[in-house]
Amino acid sequence: MPGPIVEAGDDLVLRTVEREDAEFVQRLFADPWARVGFQEHGHKNHAEVEELLEGDLEERDTAAYLACVDDDDAPWGHPEEDETTPVAFVAVTHVDRDRPGVNHWVAPAFRGEGYGVEALSLAVDTVLRTYDPNTIGVEVVAGDEATREHVEAVGFVEEGRNREVLFVEGEYRDVYQYGLLHEEWEGR
């Protein structure tokens, strides 16, 4: 189960990712569109995801969140399994640099509810308030329209298109570069 709340929104809270959340995160790597954002072209087994959680995701310059729908009586600290439902995963890399990168993934069962936009928005808010980067970047694979809609809804601006830079679902795909300046977020 995820850990304490680090950011609270209207419908979602962002909680810390714990090692026992490997099963939820593992589903992301079965999604061919989502996993490329995490530098993976194939699936990962449970042990590999545990290694990722204990390795890269626990690095000092990485901030990872589980976006959860809490029950009314879910505690701020450590919820029981029936008190919160993880619906999305957000990982922000290089939070101590000029331009951290954000990846987010909404679990298939919870799509179409606006959770992607809210999870991404909460993550941007907490990262800008906590680490003071100048800009935040997101990459969107051409063809992943849902992700693109989330990113644009949050206010990211398209800044470029790298041609045929990833091989996903049988084709070489372009990758769109999106950026958001700190001042744009403040002035939204």
Next chain:
Amino acid sequence: MAALSGGEPSFVNATHSPETDLVPLSHLCDMPGTVFRRGDRLALRTVEHEDAEFIQRGHNHPDVGVTLGLNRPESETEAEANIEDDEGDPLNVGLLVCLEDGDEPTPIGKVRLSNLHHTRPEISYWILPEYQGEGYGTEAVGVLVDYAFNAHEIRGLQAQAFAPNEGSVGVLENLGFTHEGQLRDARFRNGEHVDVVWYGLLREEWEDD
């Protein structure tokens, strides 16, 4: 790609400043390694441990290091360690750019191909300030691009530079790279936030050229 790769940025050399108060470094160096690929005036030679001093001096030069995205000094030990890291890494290829106009080759810069497992690996390069403006960058990177497409089953190549970066961007445009984007205020260097420009070259664009 950014995200979880965690690698250091490998920006191409951008400045084009001819003036430098440092002495040319070439005569301080030992004999470079063997020729790997040749151009008209230049050769790309293997990087040897003895080249650490030359590379270190290049990386520490403000007109080179800043444009490469390096923001701290590099000791000779670190330079040696970087050379050794590359030796054991099949995904990166570093080569010394040498001027072949005399009895002995003169090292004037370095080129690098990184992330060879990516669909579009990344190239980066630098030429010592006193040798810029002669087309050496274009020639050296052209030889590297030729090698990359001939030896590796890659879809394309990419490169990044800080804006404005006429020298480095000029090299990419000379070689037919396409400007693919400009990431606003994406890096802090030289006291300000600067844009990062992205360039890409697909295999057929190189072969048709």
